Amino acid sequence: MDNDDVWGSDADDEVMETRREQEAHPTAKDWAALKELHSNQGYKDGIHHGRTSSAQPGFDAGYSTASPLGLRAGRLLGVLHSLHIRHPSDNAITELLDWVEEKLQDVEVFGKEYFEGTGREKYAGGAGGHAGIGEVEGRVREVLKEMGLEIRF
Numbered sequence: 001m002d003n004d005d006v007w008g009s010d011a012d013d014e015v016m017e018t019r020r021e022q023e024a025h026p027t028a029k030d031w032a033a034l035k036e037l038h039s040n041q042g043y044k045d046g047i048h049h050g051r052t053s054s055a056q057p058g059f060d061a062g063y064s065t066a067s068p069l070g071l072r073a074g075r076l077l078g079v080l081h082s083l084h085i086r087h088p089s090d091n092a093i094t095e096l097l098d099w100v101e102e103k104l105q106d107v108e109v110f111g112k113e114y115f116e117g118t119g120r121e122k123y124a125g126g127a128g129g130h131a132g133i134g135e136v137e138g139r140v141r142e143v144l145k146e147m148g149l150e151i152r153f
Helices: 010-024 028-086 089-107 133-145
Strands: none
Touching: 028 089, 028 133, 089 133
């Protein structure tokens, strides 16, 4: 041992050199662990990419079909509720409102049968091709016209 080196020894230097060499040259065990880590991460990245790449187009197609239907149903109900608030004792409005609420529920505006595939094949006209909403809108227009009301919705 050197007299100048109070805390260390030549053996400590050899240990440090061995560690440096091991870090510079990973063993087969290190390579296997590294390979597994990258393999697992690659699998997770692939799953995530697959989900996001297929989910977004499905959401986009469903949203573009469903949002106009929801808007139409909401306008119908909004007009009828406003009329009902303004004329609470008018039985024709009350009956029409009850019928529309029941019909929209029965039609299942957002039911599976209206969105098979992308919904575009069955309803090529978009929201205009939805038979249930079209029927309700026609009936509401008819009743309001009989009452002498012209309301756009």
